Amino acid sequence: MYEQRFGPEVLALDCAGETARIGQWLVDSVARLGRRGVVVAISGGIDSSVCAALAARAFGRSRVLGLLLPERDSSSASARLGRQVAEQAGIDYLVEDIAPTLDAIGCYRRRDAAIGVLFPEYGPGWKSKIVIASGMGGKMHYFKLVVQQPDGTVHEKRLPPKEYLEIVAATSFKQRVRKTLEYFHADRLNYAVIGTPNRLEYDQGFFVKNGDGSADVKPIAHLYKTQVYALARHLQISEEICNARPTTDTYSMAQGQDEFYFALPYERMDLALWAYNHNVATAELAPHIGLSAEQAKAIYADIESKRRATAHLHERPLLLEKIALDLMP
Amino acid sequence: MTSDLKQQVRQFILDNFMMGSKAEVPDDASFMDRHIIDSTGFLELISFVEQSFDIQISDDEMVPENLDSLNNIERFVQKKRAAGIPAGR
Numbered sequence: 001m002y003e004q005r006f007g008p009e010v011l012a013l014d015c016a017g018e019t020a021r022i023g024q025w026l027v028d029s030v031a032r033l034g035r036r037g038v039v040v041a042i043s044g045g046i047d048s049s050v051c052a053a054l055a056a057r058a059f060g061r062s063r064v065l066g067l068l069l070p071e072r073d074s075s076s077a078s079a080r081l082g083r084q085v086a087e088q089a090g091i092d093y094l095v096e097d098i099a100p101t102l103d104a105i106g107c108y109r110r111r112d113a114a115i116g117v118l119f120p121e122y123g124p125g126w127k128s129k130i131v132i133a134s135g136m137g138g139k140m141h142y143f144k145l146v147v148q149q150p151d152g153t154v155h156e157k158r159l160p161p162k163e164y165l166e167i168v169a170a171t172s173f174k175q176r177v178r179k180t181l182e183y184f185h186a187d188r189l190n191y192a193v194i195g196t197p198n199r200l201e202y203d204q205g206f207f208v209k210n211g212d213g214s215a216d217v218k219p220i221a222h223l224y225k226t227q228v229y230a231l232a233r234h235l236q237i238s239e240e241i242c243n244a245r246p247t248t249d250t251y252s253m254a255q256g257q258d259e260f261y262f263a264l265p266y267e268r269m270d271l272a273l274w275a276y277n278h279n280v281a282t283a284e285l286a287p288h289i290g291l292s293a294e295q296a297k298a299i300y301a302d303i304e305s306k307r308r309a310t311a312h313l314h315e316r317p318l319l320l321e322k323i324a325l326d327l328m329p
Numbered sequence: 330m331t332s333d334l335k336q337q338v339r340q341f342i343l344d345n346f347m348m349g350s351k352a353e354v355p356d357d358a359s360f361m362d363r364h365i366i367d368s369t370g371f372l373e374l375i376s377f378v379e380q381s382f383d384i385q386i387s388d389d390e391m392v393p394e395n396l397d398s399l400n401n402i403e404r405f406v407q408k409k410r411a412a413g414i415p416a417g418r
Contacts, residue, residue: 133388140361140371142391158388161372309367 006280007288011270013227015234022219023058029217030059035192037063038217039185041178042093043249044081046232046241047196047220053235054219055194056089065185066093069178071102073252081241088238094185098177105177111170114163118145125150129251130159130167132261140305148253171250175211183214192216198225200269204303205310206261213313224270263302264289272299334382334406335399341377346370356399378402384409 030038038055042048055064066086070079079095086093102108115122122128127148132141143164146156159167179193186193195215197207202221207213220228225246232242245256246266262269268289275285282296289296339354346365360366366374374396375386384406386395395405 140366140391141368142372142375159372160376161369162376164372165369305367308364309369 006275006278006284008226008267008271010274010278011224011226013223013230015231018223018227018231019054019057019234022054026055026058026217026219030192033192033216035186035190035216037065037189037191038194039065039067039182039189039191040194040196041067041069041182042082042085044075044078044085044241045246045249046225046228046237046244047198047201049081049085049237049241050228050232050235051194051196051219052085052091053089053232053237056091057235061090061092063191064089064091065189065191066091067178067182067185068093068095069098069181070095071097071174072099072108073174073250075247075249075254077240078249081238084238085241088236096181098174098181101177102173105173107170107173107177111167114166114170115145115147117163118157118159119147119155122147127252129253130164131156133158134263146253172208172211174250175208175213179211179214186216194219195221197221198228199223200225200262200266200273203273204262204306205313207313209313224274225266226270263299272296273303276300276303332403334403337381338374338378338399338402341381342366342374345373345377354399358399359393359397361393361397378406382406382410384413 026038030036037059040048040052040055042052052064052066066082066089068079068082068086083093083095112122115128119126129146130143131146133144134141143159144156145159145163145167146154148154182193185191193215195212195218197212197218198220199222201207202218220231223231229242247254247256256265264272271288272285274280275288276299282300283293285299286293286296289299291299335356342354342360342365343350343352354365358365360370360374375391378384378396379386386409390405393401395401
Protein backbone atom coordinates (compact mmCIF):
# COMPACT_ATOMS: atom_id res chain seq x y z
CA MET A 1 0.00 0.00 0.00
CA TYR A 2 1.34 3.45 -0.89
CA GLU A 3 1.43 6.23 1.63
CA GLN A 4 2.43 9.18 -0.50
CA ARG A 5 -0.06 11.29 -2.44
CA PHE A 6 -0.70 9.77 -5.86
CA GLY A 7 0.35 11.70 -8.97
CA PRO A 8 2.92 11.66 -11.77
CA GLU A 9 5.66 12.31 -9.18
CA VAL A 10 5.42 8.69 -8.00
CA LEU A 11 7.48 7.83 -11.08
CA ALA A 12 10.30 10.24 -10.22
CA LEU A 13 13.66 8.51 -10.37
CA ASP A 14 17.07 9.20 -8.84
CA CYS A 15 18.76 8.71 -12.20
CA ALA A 16 22.36 8.84 -10.98
CA GLY A 17 21.64 6.38 -8.19
CA GLU A 18 19.70 4.08 -10.50
CA THR A 19 22.44 4.13 -13.13
CA ALA A 20 24.96 3.03 -10.49
CA ARG A 21 22.61 0.40 -9.07
CA ILE A 22 21.87 -1.14 -12.46
CA GLY A 23 25.55 -1.00 -13.45
CA GLN A 24 26.66 -2.89 -10.36
CA TRP A 25 23.87 -5.42 -10.77
CA LEU A 26 24.77 -5.97 -14.42
CA VAL A 27 28.42 -6.65 -13.63
CA ASP A 28 27.55 -8.98 -10.75
CA SER A 29 24.95 -10.83 -12.81
CA VAL A 30 27.15 -11.36 -15.84
CA ALA A 31 29.96 -12.57 -13.59
CA ARG A 32 27.50 -14.95 -11.93
CA LEU A 33 26.59 -16.27 -15.36
CA GLY A 34 30.27 -16.85 -16.09
CA ARG A 35 30.31 -14.50 -19.09
CA ARG A 36 32.87 -11.87 -20.06
CA GLY A 37 30.69 -9.08 -21.41
CA VAL A 38 27.36 -8.40 -23.12
CA VAL A 39 25.69 -8.26 -26.50
CA VAL A 40 22.89 -5.74 -26.94
CA ALA A 41 20.73 -5.35 -30.03
CA ILE A 42 20.09 -1.68 -30.69
CA SER A 43 16.89 -0.76 -32.50
CA GLY A 44 17.20 2.99 -32.28
CA GLY A 45 14.36 3.05 -29.75
CA ILE A 46 14.57 4.35 -26.22
CA ASP A 47 14.84 1.03 -24.34
CA SER A 48 17.71 -0.52 -26.26
CA SER A 49 19.51 2.84 -26.38
CA VAL A 50 19.39 3.10 -22.60
CA CYS A 51 20.50 -0.51 -22.19
CA ALA A 52 23.47 0.04 -24.51
CA ALA A 53 24.51 3.18 -22.63
CA LEU A 54 24.12 1.45 -19.24
CA ALA A 55 26.15 -1.53 -20.44
CA ALA A 56 28.94 0.66 -21.80
CA ARG A 57 29.19 2.42 -18.45
CA ALA A 58 29.01 -0.80 -16.45
CA PHE A 59 31.45 -2.97 -18.38
CA GLY A 60 33.62 -0.48 -20.23
CA ARG A 61 33.48 -0.08 -23.98
CA SER A 62 35.56 -3.14 -24.82
CA ARG A 63 33.17 -5.63 -23.23
CA VAL A 64 30.00 -4.59 -25.03
CA LEU A 65 29.00 -5.47 -28.59
CA GLY A 66 26.11 -3.63 -30.19
CA LEU A 67 24.10 -5.25 -32.97
CA LEU A 68 22.00 -3.39 -35.52
CA LEU A 69 19.62 -5.85 -37.14
CA PRO A 70 17.43 -4.09 -39.69
CA GLU A 71 15.01 -5.79 -42.05
CA ARG A 72 12.77 -4.77 -44.93
CA ASP A 73 10.09 -3.07 -42.82
CA SER A 74 12.41 -1.29 -40.38
CA SER A 75 12.01 2.45 -40.35
CA SER A 76 14.76 4.24 -42.26
CA ALA A 77 15.62 6.12 -39.05
CA SER A 78 16.28 2.93 -37.05
CA ALA A 79 19.71 2.12 -38.46
CA ARG A 80 20.85 5.75 -38.35
CA LEU A 81 19.74 6.15 -34.72
CA GLY A 82 21.20 2.78 -33.77
CA ARG A 83 24.60 3.79 -35.14
CA GLN A 84 24.35 7.07 -33.31
CA VAL A 85 23.69 5.29 -30.00
CA ALA A 86 26.55 2.83 -30.46
CA GLU A 87 28.97 5.55 -31.51
CA GLN A 88 27.98 7.81 -28.65
CA ALA A 89 28.43 4.94 -26.18
CA GLY A 90 31.78 4.21 -27.84
CA ILE A 91 31.04 0.50 -28.26
CA ASP A 92 31.85 -1.74 -31.20
CA TYR A 93 28.86 -2.64 -33.31
CA LEU A 94 27.96 -4.77 -36.27
CA VAL A 95 25.17 -4.28 -38.78
CA GLU A 96 23.50 -7.43 -40.05
CA ASP A 97 20.59 -7.10 -42.45
CA ILE A 98 18.20 -9.90 -41.48
CA ALA A 99 15.90 -9.45 -44.50
CA PRO A 100 17.50 -12.30 -46.56
CA THR A 101 17.12 -14.69 -43.61
CA LEU A 102 13.51 -13.60 -43.10
CA ASP A 103 12.89 -14.02 -46.81
CA ALA A 104 14.36 -17.53 -46.79
CA ILE A 105 12.33 -18.62 -43.79
CA GLY A 106 9.12 -17.29 -45.34
CA CYS A 107 8.39 -14.44 -42.96
CA TYR A 108 7.17 -12.00 -45.59
CA ARG A 109 5.56 -14.63 -47.83
CA ARG A 110 3.55 -16.23 -45.01
CA ARG A 111 2.46 -12.85 -43.64
CA ASP A 112 1.41 -11.58 -47.07
CA ALA A 113 -0.50 -14.78 -47.80
CA ALA A 114 -2.57 -14.27 -44.64
CA ILE A 115 -3.14 -10.62 -45.53
CA GLY A 116 -4.19 -11.73 -49.02
CA VAL A 117 -7.07 -13.75 -47.56
CA LEU A 118 -8.65 -10.46 -46.45
CA PHE A 119 -7.33 -8.23 -49.21
CA PRO A 120 -6.68 -10.37 -52.34
CA GLU A 121 -5.30 -7.35 -54.21
CA TYR A 122 -2.53 -6.85 -51.57
CA GLY A 123 0.85 -6.93 -53.28
CA PRO A 124 4.10 -5.06 -53.99
CA GLY A 125 3.97 -1.42 -52.91
CA TRP A 126 1.23 -2.01 -50.35
CA LYS A 127 1.87 -1.56 -46.65
CA SER A 128 0.16 -3.05 -43.63
CA LYS A 129 -0.17 -3.02 -39.87
CA ILE A 130 -2.33 -4.52 -37.15
CA VAL A 131 -4.21 -2.25 -34.75
CA ILE A 132 -5.94 -3.15 -31.53
CA ALA A 133 -9.63 -2.45 -31.01
CA SER A 134 -11.77 -2.88 -27.98
CA GLY A 135 -14.98 -4.87 -27.70
CA MET A 136 -17.25 -6.35 -25.05
CA GLY A 137 -17.56 -3.04 -23.23
CA GLY A 138 -13.78 -2.56 -23.21
CA LYS A 139 -13.16 -5.94 -21.61
CA MET A 140 -11.98 -7.80 -24.71
CA HIS A 141 -9.65 -6.86 -27.50
CA TYR A 142 -9.64 -7.80 -31.07
CA PHE A 143 -7.45 -6.76 -33.96
CA LYS A 144 -7.93 -5.02 -37.24
CA LEU A 145 -5.74 -5.29 -40.28
CA VAL A 146 -5.00 -1.93 -41.87
CA VAL A 147 -3.57 -1.87 -45.37
CA GLN A 148 -2.41 1.02 -47.49
CA GLN A 149 -2.50 0.91 -51.28
CA PRO A 150 0.45 2.34 -53.21
CA ASP A 151 -1.68 5.46 -53.94
CA GLY A 152 -2.14 6.02 -50.18
CA THR A 153 -5.73 4.77 -49.89
CA VAL A 154 -6.22 3.00 -46.56
CA HIS A 155 -8.57 0.07 -45.89
CA GLU A 156 -9.22 -1.89 -42.72
CA LYS A 157 -10.96 -5.12 -41.79
CA ARG A 158 -11.47 -7.07 -38.59
CA LEU A 159 -9.03 -9.96 -38.43
CA PRO A 160 -10.46 -13.46 -38.09
CA PRO A 161 -8.49 -15.60 -35.60
CA LYS A 162 -6.73 -17.77 -38.18
CA GLU A 163 -5.32 -14.84 -40.17
CA TYR A 164 -4.53 -12.85 -37.02
CA LEU A 165 -2.49 -15.70 -35.57
CA GLU A 166 -0.82 -16.38 -38.91
CA ILE A 167 0.29 -12.75 -39.33
CA VAL A 168 1.59 -12.49 -35.75
CA ALA A 169 3.37 -15.85 -36.05
CA ALA A 170 5.02 -14.77 -39.31
CA THR A 171 6.12 -11.37 -38.05
CA SER A 172 7.49 -12.98 -34.87
CA PHE A 173 10.20 -14.47 -37.07
CA LYS A 174 11.73 -10.99 -36.93
CA GLN A 175 12.26 -11.01 -33.16
CA ARG A 176 13.33 -14.66 -33.19
CA VAL A 177 15.85 -14.30 -35.99
CA ARG A 178 17.30 -11.26 -34.24
CA LYS A 179 17.66 -13.24 -31.03
CA THR A 180 19.33 -16.10 -32.89
CA LEU A 181 21.98 -13.67 -34.12
CA GLU A 182 22.37 -12.10 -30.69
CA TYR A 183 23.09 -15.51 -29.21
CA PHE A 184 25.46 -16.39 -32.06
CA HIS A 185 27.59 -13.36 -31.24
CA ALA A 186 27.22 -13.87 -27.50
CA ASP A 187 28.34 -17.49 -27.80
CA ARG A 188 31.37 -16.74 -29.95
CA LEU A 189 32.50 -14.02 -27.52
CA ASN A 190 31.41 -15.81 -24.34
CA TYR A 191 29.13 -12.87 -23.61
CA ALA A 192 25.63 -12.65 -22.11
CA VAL A 193 22.64 -11.29 -24.02
CA ILE A 194 20.86 -8.21 -22.72
CA GLY A 195 17.07 -8.10 -23.00
CA THR A 196 15.65 -4.61 -23.24
CA PRO A 197 12.02 -4.66 -22.07
CA ASN A 198 10.77 -1.93 -19.78
CA ARG A 199 8.36 -2.74 -16.98
CA LEU A 200 5.23 -2.03 -19.02
CA GLU A 201 6.29 -4.44 -21.73
CA TYR A 202 7.52 -7.08 -19.30
CA ASP A 203 4.48 -6.93 -17.03
CA GLN A 204 1.93 -6.83 -19.81
CA GLY A 205 3.57 -9.52 -21.93
CA PHE A 206 4.44 -7.31 -24.87
CA PHE A 207 7.19 -9.48 -26.28
CA VAL A 208 7.74 -12.56 -28.39
CA LYS A 209 8.59 -15.72 -26.49
CA ASN A 210 12.01 -16.94 -27.59
CA GLY A 211 12.30 -13.68 -29.47
CA ASP A 212 12.83 -10.35 -27.77
CA GLY A 213 11.57 -12.04 -24.58
CA SER A 214 14.69 -14.19 -24.45
CA ALA A 215 17.81 -12.88 -22.71
CA ASP A 216 20.30 -13.54 -19.92
CA VAL A 217 19.79 -10.22 -18.14
CA LYS A 218 17.01 -7.63 -18.35
CA PRO A 219 18.39 -4.51 -16.69
CA ILE A 220 15.42 -2.16 -17.11
CA ALA A 221 12.52 -4.58 -16.69
CA HIS A 222 11.73 -2.99 -13.31
CA LEU A 223 11.50 0.55 -14.72
CA TYR A 224 8.34 2.17 -15.98
CA LYS A 225 8.69 3.61 -19.48
CA THR A 226 8.53 7.15 -18.09
CA GLN A 227 11.53 6.29 -15.92
CA VAL A 228 13.39 4.86 -18.91
CA TYR A 229 12.94 8.21 -20.67
CA ALA A 230 14.25 9.99 -17.57
CA LEU A 231 17.27 7.70 -17.49
CA ALA A 232 17.83 8.30 -21.22
CA ARG A 233 18.07 12.04 -20.63
CA HIS A 234 20.43 11.46 -17.73
CA LEU A 235 22.59 9.26 -19.97
CA GLN A 236 22.52 11.98 -22.63
CA ILE A 237 20.82 9.87 -25.27
CA SER A 238 20.04 12.09 -28.27
CA GLU A 239 16.96 14.31 -28.22
CA GLU A 240 15.69 12.66 -31.39
CA ILE A 241 15.47 9.31 -29.59
CA CYS A 242 14.15 10.84 -26.37
CA ASN A 243 11.40 12.70 -28.23
CA ALA A 244 10.26 9.86 -30.49
CA ARG A 245 6.98 8.09 -29.72
CA PRO A 246 7.44 4.35 -29.09
CA THR A 247 6.73 2.22 -32.15
CA THR A 248 6.87 -1.49 -32.81
CA ASP A 249 9.06 -1.02 -35.90
CA THR A 250 7.73 -4.38 -37.03
CA TYR A 251 5.05 -3.59 -39.60
CA SER A 252 5.51 -1.73 -42.88
CA MET A 253 3.01 1.02 -41.91
CA ALA A 254 4.06 3.21 -38.98
CA GLN A 255 2.58 1.73 -35.82
CA GLY A 256 2.59 3.18 -32.30
CA GLN A 257 2.86 0.74 -29.41
CA ASP A 258 -0.40 2.06 -27.95
CA GLU A 259 -2.06 1.44 -31.32
CA PHE A 260 -0.99 -2.19 -31.31
CA TYR A 261 -1.04 -3.27 -27.72
CA PHE A 262 -1.48 -0.83 -24.87
CA ALA A 263 -4.81 0.72 -23.97
CA LEU A 264 -3.29 4.16 -23.37
CA PRO A 265 -0.17 6.10 -24.37
CA TYR A 266 2.76 5.09 -22.17
CA GLU A 267 2.72 8.13 -19.85
CA ARG A 268 -0.81 7.34 -18.74
CA MET A 269 -0.37 3.58 -18.93
CA ASP A 270 2.65 3.85 -16.61
CA LEU A 271 0.60 5.76 -14.06
CA ALA A 272 -2.24 3.26 -14.33
CA LEU A 273 0.09 0.30 -13.84
CA TRP A 274 1.83 1.95 -10.89
CA ALA A 275 -1.55 2.75 -9.37
CA TYR A 276 -2.76 -0.79 -9.94
CA ASN A 277 0.38 -2.22 -8.35
CA HIS A 278 -0.03 0.03 -5.31
CA ASN A 279 -3.77 -0.46 -4.80
CA VAL A 280 -4.68 3.11 -5.69
CA ALA A 281 -8.46 3.50 -6.00
CA THR A 282 -9.65 4.00 -9.57
CA ALA A 283 -11.39 7.23 -8.53
CA GLU A 284 -8.02 8.62 -7.41
CA LEU A 285 -6.23 7.45 -10.55
CA ALA A 286 -8.89 8.60 -13.03
CA PRO A 287 -8.22 12.38 -13.14
CA HIS A 288 -4.49 11.78 -13.63
CA ILE A 289 -5.07 9.78 -16.80
CA GLY A 290 -7.95 11.89 -18.10
CA LEU A 291 -10.60 9.21 -17.69
CA SER A 292 -13.69 8.61 -15.59
CA ALA A 293 -13.49 6.26 -12.60
CA GLU A 294 -15.49 3.75 -14.61
CA GLN A 295 -13.01 3.94 -17.50
CA ALA A 296 -10.10 3.65 -15.07
CA LYS A 297 -11.73 0.50 -13.76
CA ALA A 298 -11.71 -0.85 -17.31
CA ILE A 299 -7.98 -0.07 -17.52
CA TYR A 300 -7.37 -2.11 -14.35
CA ALA A 301 -9.39 -4.94 -15.90
CA ASP A 302 -7.28 -4.61 -19.04
CA ILE A 303 -4.06 -4.87 -17.01
CA GLU A 304 -5.34 -8.04 -15.36
CA SER A 305 -6.57 -9.48 -18.62
CA LYS A 306 -3.24 -8.93 -20.39
CA ARG A 307 -1.36 -10.49 -17.47
CA ARG A 308 -3.61 -13.52 -17.66
CA ALA A 309 -3.43 -13.81 -21.44
CA THR A 310 0.38 -13.57 -21.53
CA ALA A 311 1.29 -15.47 -18.36
CA HIS A 312 2.43 -18.42 -20.46
CA LEU A 313 5.05 -16.22 -22.15
CA HIS A 314 6.87 -15.94 -18.82
CA GLU A 315 6.63 -19.64 -18.04
CA ARG A 316 9.60 -21.92 -18.31
CA PRO A 317 8.77 -25.23 -20.01
CA LEU A 318 6.46 -27.17 -17.72
CA LEU A 319 7.82 -30.42 -16.31
CA LEU A 320 5.84 -33.35 -15.06
CA GLU A 321 8.11 -33.70 -12.05
CA LYS A 322 10.18 -31.15 -10.24
CA ILE A 323 13.89 -31.58 -10.95
CA ALA A 324 16.37 -30.11 -8.48
CA LEU A 325 19.05 -28.02 -10.20
CA ASP A 326 20.91 -26.00 -7.67
CA LEU A 327 24.05 -25.23 -9.59
CA MET A 328 24.12 -21.43 -9.81
CA PRO A 329 26.49 -19.77 -7.34
CA MET B 330 -34.24 -26.41 -20.96
CA THR B 331 -31.24 -25.73 -23.15
CA SER B 332 -31.69 -25.23 -26.89
CA ASP B 333 -29.78 -26.81 -29.78
CA LEU B 334 -28.15 -23.48 -30.49
CA LYS B 335 -26.86 -23.15 -26.95
CA GLN B 336 -25.76 -26.76 -26.93
CA GLN B 337 -23.80 -26.21 -30.15
CA VAL B 338 -22.01 -23.16 -28.73
CA ARG B 339 -21.43 -24.91 -25.40
CA GLN B 340 -19.81 -27.85 -27.17
CA PHE B 341 -17.61 -25.49 -29.18
CA ILE B 342 -16.49 -23.78 -25.96
CA LEU B 343 -15.80 -27.06 -24.19
CA ASP B 344 -13.89 -28.52 -27.15
CA ASN B 345 -11.89 -25.44 -28.07
CA PHE B 346 -11.29 -23.47 -24.91
CA MET B 347 -11.43 -26.17 -22.26
CA MET B 348 -9.70 -29.04 -24.07
CA GLY B 349 -12.81 -31.21 -24.19
CA SER B 350 -13.47 -30.82 -20.48
CA LYS B 351 -16.78 -31.95 -19.03
CA ALA B 352 -17.01 -28.74 -17.03
CA GLU B 353 -20.36 -27.09 -16.55
CA VAL B 354 -21.06 -23.98 -18.60
CA PRO B 355 -24.41 -22.72 -17.28
CA ASP B 356 -26.64 -20.88 -19.76
CA ASP B 357 -26.26 -17.58 -17.93
CA ALA B 358 -22.53 -17.81 -17.04
CA SER B 359 -20.39 -14.90 -18.19
CA PHE B 360 -17.48 -16.20 -20.29
CA MET B 361 -15.41 -13.19 -19.30
CA ASP B 362 -16.08 -13.34 -15.56
CA ARG B 363 -15.19 -17.02 -15.53
CA HIS B 364 -12.11 -16.40 -17.70
CA ILE B 365 -13.32 -18.98 -20.16
CA ILE B 366 -12.26 -16.90 -23.15
CA ASP B 367 -9.31 -14.63 -23.76
CA SER B 368 -8.90 -12.22 -26.66
CA THR B 369 -7.99 -14.93 -29.15
CA GLY B 370 -10.84 -17.05 -27.84
CA PHE B 371 -13.13 -14.09 -28.31
CA LEU B 372 -12.16 -13.89 -32.00
CA GLU B 373 -12.68 -17.63 -32.36
CA LEU B 374 -16.10 -17.44 -30.73
CA ILE B 375 -17.20 -14.66 -33.08
CA SER B 376 -16.00 -16.59 -36.13
CA PHE B 377 -17.77 -19.70 -34.89
CA VAL B 378 -21.06 -17.89 -34.31
CA GLU B 379 -20.87 -16.12 -37.68
CA GLN B 380 -20.15 -19.31 -39.59
CA SER B 381 -22.42 -21.67 -37.70
CA PHE B 382 -25.48 -19.45 -37.74
CA ASP B 383 -24.83 -17.64 -41.00
CA ILE B 384 -24.83 -14.12 -39.59
CA GLN B 385 -22.42 -11.19 -39.76
CA ILE B 386 -21.47 -9.54 -36.48
CA SER B 387 -20.52 -5.88 -36.80
CA ASP B 388 -17.96 -4.23 -34.53
CA ASP B 389 -20.62 -2.35 -32.56
CA GLU B 390 -22.50 -5.58 -31.92
CA MET B 391 -19.53 -7.06 -30.07
CA VAL B 392 -20.89 -6.24 -26.62
CA PRO B 393 -21.46 -8.45 -23.56
CA GLU B 394 -25.24 -8.23 -23.97
CA ASN B 395 -24.89 -10.09 -27.29
CA LEU B 396 -22.01 -12.47 -26.72
CA ASP B 397 -21.07 -12.98 -23.08
CA SER B 398 -23.17 -16.04 -22.20
CA LEU B 399 -25.00 -18.83 -23.95
CA ASN B 400 -28.31 -17.09 -23.24
CA ASN B 401 -27.06 -13.83 -24.69
CA ILE B 402 -25.71 -15.49 -27.83
CA GLU B 403 -28.98 -17.30 -28.43
CA ARG B 404 -31.03 -14.13 -28.01
CA PHE B 405 -28.65 -12.22 -30.28
CA VAL B 406 -28.60 -14.86 -33.02
CA GLN B 407 -32.39 -15.10 -33.00
CA LYS B 408 -32.67 -11.33 -33.27
CA LYS B 409 -30.17 -11.23 -36.16
CA ARG B 410 -31.91 -14.03 -37.99
CA ALA B 411 -35.30 -12.38 -37.58
CA ALA B 412 -33.91 -9.12 -38.91
CA GLY B 413 -32.27 -10.91 -41.84
CA ILE B 414 -35.42 -12.67 -43.14
CA PRO B 415 -37.44 -10.44 -45.46
CA ALA B 416 -41.11 -9.90 -44.51
CA GLY B 417 -43.56 -12.27 -46.14
CA ARG B 418 -41.23 -15.26 -46.22
